Amino acid sequence: MSVTEAAGLPVRPGESAWTEEELAEVRNQLESDIALLRKEIAEAESELAERLADSVDGAGDDPTDTGAKAYQREHDLALAYNTRDLLAQSERAVQRMDEGTYGECESCGQAVGKARLQAFPRATLCVQCKQREERR
Template identity: 80%
Template structure:
């Protein structure tokens, strides 16, 4: 578990050791696709780790901006209803963006954990390979194209 946590929190020596214990060639691919190479998997992993770091920085910045705006809203106690409404709308918008950023962070961390566990590229719905090209294009994918289409139709 510590290895997975270290990997999800930005790499670390233990995280890299866990990643190396799962061979890239052991990850599933669709029929007709070449097996994963260590370089391809390392590239996807590096992209995810970079994204995790960027998303954490965005969340920290958004939280500090929200805290600053909340302190500013106390000072604006004499605002008219239009100002109050505009501030409330902006706050709700900022909270929605922060929620979306947290969701992307969780998805990225989960993808790294799946790499460490050797389940990266396996569809969570049908258990078949998602497809190397799909996870290279969208590294956080957890469903194959067919299962994703079925989910979106519901």
């Protein structure tokens, strides 16, 4: 994205326009997160497959062992789901940069806020819309 395009991204009143360097820094952070999340997902899937194979061999386990294995499996699945969700949010943020819509609230169309995006680059809603969403 060029300086002109970066400067054209929405910002809240009182915030300076995005610079190419600032946007590149956020993008690099997101791309680094994407690579790390993909690695974590691959490792989690491998571990889950191993545990599933172990649970099949669990003939003769007492009910406590069976319950503990089921609890661990559910916990691991929840973590994997959260990691996949974070990956999708990160990929979506990079896609929005490419489309030139990064920083625009998906609900009201106003600026999300440069400071907010620098702190949480996956944000898609401005503070007001996010608060409204959380109250529902």
